[in-house]
Amino acid sequence: MITWDGELLHEIAQALLQYYAAKSRQLPWRETTDPYKIWVSEVMLQQTRVETVIPYFKRFITRFPDIHSLSQATDDEVVKYWEGLGYYSRVRRLHEAVREVDETYGGSVPSEFTSFRLLPGVGDYTAGAVLSIAYGKDTVAVDGNAMRVFSRVYCVNEDVASANAKRIVTKMVQEILPPGYAGQFNQAVMDLGATICTRSRPKCESCPIHAMCCANVSATQDRYPVKKPKKATPTLFYHAFLIHNDDRILVRQRPKKGLLGRMWELPNLPCEGTSIVDEESIYHDAMMAFSIKIDRPVVYLGEYEHAFSHVKWHMQLHEICVSSDECASDCRFVSPNERSSMTFGTIFNRMMQEFISF
Numbered sequence: 001m002i003t004w005d006g007e008l009l010h011e012i013a014q015a016l017l018q019y020y021a022a023k024s025r026q027l028p029w030r031e032t033t034d035p036y037k038i039w040v041s042e043v044m045l046q047q048t049r050v051e052t053v054i055p056y057f058k059r060f061i062t063r064f065p066d067i068h069s070l071s072q073a074t075d076d077e078v079v080k081y082w083e084g085l086g087y088y089s090r091v092r093r094l095h096e097a098v099r100e101v102d103e104t105y106g107g108s109v110p111s112e113f114t115s116f117r118l119l120p121g122v123g124d125y126t127a128g129a130v131l132s133i134a135y136g137k138d139t140v141a142v143d144g145n146a147m148r149v150f151s152r153v154y155c156v157n158e159d160v161a162s163a164n165a166k167r168i169v170t171k172m173v174q175e176i177l178p179p180g181y182a183g184q185f186n187q188a189v190m191d192l193g194a195t196i197c198t199r200s201r202p203k204c205e206s207c208p209i210h211a212m213c214c215a216n217v218s219a220t221q222d223r224y225p226v227k228k229p230k231k232a233t234p235t236l237f238y239h240a241f242l243i244h245n246d247d248r249i250l251v252r253q254r255p256k257k258g259l260l261g262r263m264w265e266l267p268n269l270p271c272e273g274t275s276i277v278d279e280e281s282i283y284h285d286a287m288m289a290f291s292i293k294i295d296r297p298v299v300y301l302g303e304y305e306h307a308f309s310h311v312k313w314h315m316q317l318h319e320i321c322v323s324s325d326e327c328a329s330d331c332r333f334v335s336p337n338e339r340s341s342m343t344f345g346t347i348f349n350r351m352m353q354e355f356i357s358f
């Protein structure tokens with residue numbers, strides 16, 4: 001790791017501000033200074049690409065244009081407007097926080113770091129980004145992009161996922177941050193990380209700070225950010241069921257806590273792996289688990305996978321037809337109409353889109 005003098009820090013900040021003034025990306029949340037809308041965009045952008053977020057942001061803001069409209073909406077409707085973006089706990093915490101802002105702060109997003117940071121789901125990054133962009137506060141916003149950029153700029157020899165690397169980079173960004181221009185500076189880093197200082201093959205020749213970047217000067221871009229080898233993601237295996245009763249299908253709500261909390265799913269049962277499908281035992285297990293009476297033999301439909309950040313699901317899908325409404329108390333048969341207002345995880349939507357006509 002190298003250290004920089006004050007003049008060089010100033011040069012880096014100026015180069016980033018000039019780059020932002022000349023080349024900033026045109027994004028819908030940059031057409032406003034409304035802290036609520038900027039907050040929504042920052043929450044959507046966590047772990048999600050800008051191109052994916054844009055249509056969701058527009059739709060969400062059209063339906064919930066301000067704190068009050070979001071605060072008054074039901075949980076189900078809010079989650080429905082997030083469907084497909086994933087990481088659903090983000091929107092639930094946002095909804096919770098917005099309700100608190102409506103009730104405690106009269107609908108105005110707090111402009112003080114400590115008050116805003118205390119709201120559900122608001123971390124250092126979100127607070128720093130929103131307050132600097134919307135209120136012009138001198139707050140840093142260090143996310144994965146900033147970690148990558150400054151790990152390279154300073155040749156930080158610490159695992160980028162470690163608390164130590166975060167502390168080092170945050171301190172460096174605090175030193176560089178040009179007072180009065182934190183919003184533009186933070187957004188310049190976001191743009192640089194997304195378009196030039198990319199994960200692989202950074203475009204250093206187009207980078208506004210290439211002459212001041214340690215990794216570029218020492219031709220060690222590939223070495224930074226330093227990453228410890230990741231543990232393999234575990235896979236969980238399930239049998240999932242598309243259980244028809246005429247045009248209605250059986251669905252189940254997931255538990256409040258945990259992955260896809262309170263969202264709807266096709267009923268499913270954990271299993272050991274993908275080894276030979278024994279239809280007799282599946283038939284029996286499904287009857288017992290979901291308290292259904294099966295009319296026709298189980299039909300195997302195919303395999304589906306979905307990777308979350310820390311676990312992968314592998315599901316074998318089976319089709320079952322029933323003619324009785326009898327089912328377990330945590331399940332229910334729903335019509336196509338009811339189904340369209342419910343929010344399902346991506347893997348279940350893929351299964352339904354393939355085998356049910358909407």
Ligand code: SF4
Binds near residue numbers: 197211213214221
């Ligand atoms: S010079 Fe290259 S490695 Fe350094 S910040 Fe710019 S794009 Fe990233």
